[in-house]
Amino acid sequence: MALRQIVHLPEPVLRRKAKPVTTFDRDLQTLIDDMIETMREAPGVGLAAPQIDLPMQLAVVEYVEGEDEEENEDAPAKPKKLYVLINPEITRVSDEKVIGVEGCLSIPGLIGEVERHEAIQVKALNRHGSPVKLKVDGWMARIFQHEIDHLNGVLFTDKAIRVWKPYTEHGNKLRFCRMKFLTPSRKGAKEKPLNLCDFVTLR
Numbered sequence: 001m002a003l004r005q006i007v008h009l010p011e012p013v014l015r016r017k018a019k020p021v022t023t024f025d026r027d028l029q030t031l032i033d034d035m036i037e038t039m040r041e042a043p044g045v046g047l048a049a050p051q052i053d054l055p056m057q058l059a060v061v062e063y064v065e066g067e068d069e070e071e072n073e074d075a076p077a078k079p080k081k082l083y084v085l086i087n088p089e090i091t092r093v094s095d096e097k098v099i100g101v102e103g104c105l106s107i108p109g110l111i112g113e114v115e116r117h118e119a120i121q122v123k124a125l126n127r128h129g130s131p132v133k134l135k136v137d138g139w140m141a142r143i144f145q146h147e148i149d150h151l152n153g154v155l156f157t158d159k160a161i162r163v164w165k166p167y168t169e170h171g172n173k174l175r176f177c178r179m180k181f182l183t184p185s186r187k188g189a190k191e192k193p194l195n196l197c198d199f200v201t202l203r
C-alpha cells in the first residue's frame with residue numbers, strides 16, 4: 001500500500017464528472033487500499049478518487065457513528081464503519097434536511113455550513129463489483145453526500161450557506177473528523193460553538 005497525493009483547488013480534476021469504474025482487477029484493489037490508507041493518514045472521514053487526481057467514480061468513507069456526540073470516556077470504543085462506494089447513485093432522500101459544518105481535504109483551511117438530507121439510500125458496487133444497497137443517516141449520510149458530490153465535480157463550498165476559516169491549535173491542519181459541529185434537528189445533540197476567526201461570507 002502507498003499514500004497517494006491529495007490534490008487541492010483549483011486542480012481541474014476536482015471539477016470534472018468522474019467516469020464509471022468498469023474493471024475490477026488487482027490494480028483497482030490496490031488503488032482502494034491506497035485510498036483507505038491516504039484517508040486515514042490525512043486524517044479524513046472520506047476520500048473520493050478525484051481528490052487523488054483520478055476522475056473515477058470511487059470513494060471511501062470511514063466514520064465512527066456518534067463519536068462527536070458522546071463524551072463518556074468509559075464507554076467501549078465504537079467500531080468504525082468502512083465503506084467503499086463504486087459508481088454510487090443516490091436513489092432516495094429524506095424530506096428532512098439538516099445543517100452541519102463540513103470541511104474538505106481538497107480545500108484546506110475552510111469549513112462551511114451545508115444543508116444535507118438527513119437520510120439517504122444509495123445504490124453502488126462494492127470493491128468486487130457486486131451491487132449493494134445502503135441506507136445511511138446522520139453524519140454518515142452527510143459524508144456520503146459530500147463524497148458523491150465529489151464524483152460529480154461538486155464541492156461543499158458550492159452548497160455552503162456560510163464558509164469560515166477555522167482556528168485550530170494545529171495551524172492550518174484541518175481535522176474534519178474532530179471538528180465540533182451543529183446538528184440542530186437531532187434529538188439530544190448539543191449545539192457546540194466553533195472556534196472561529198476570520199469570518200468569510202461567500203454569498
Ligand SMILES: [Zn+2]
Pocket residue numbers: 103104105106146150
Ligand atoms: Zn471533500
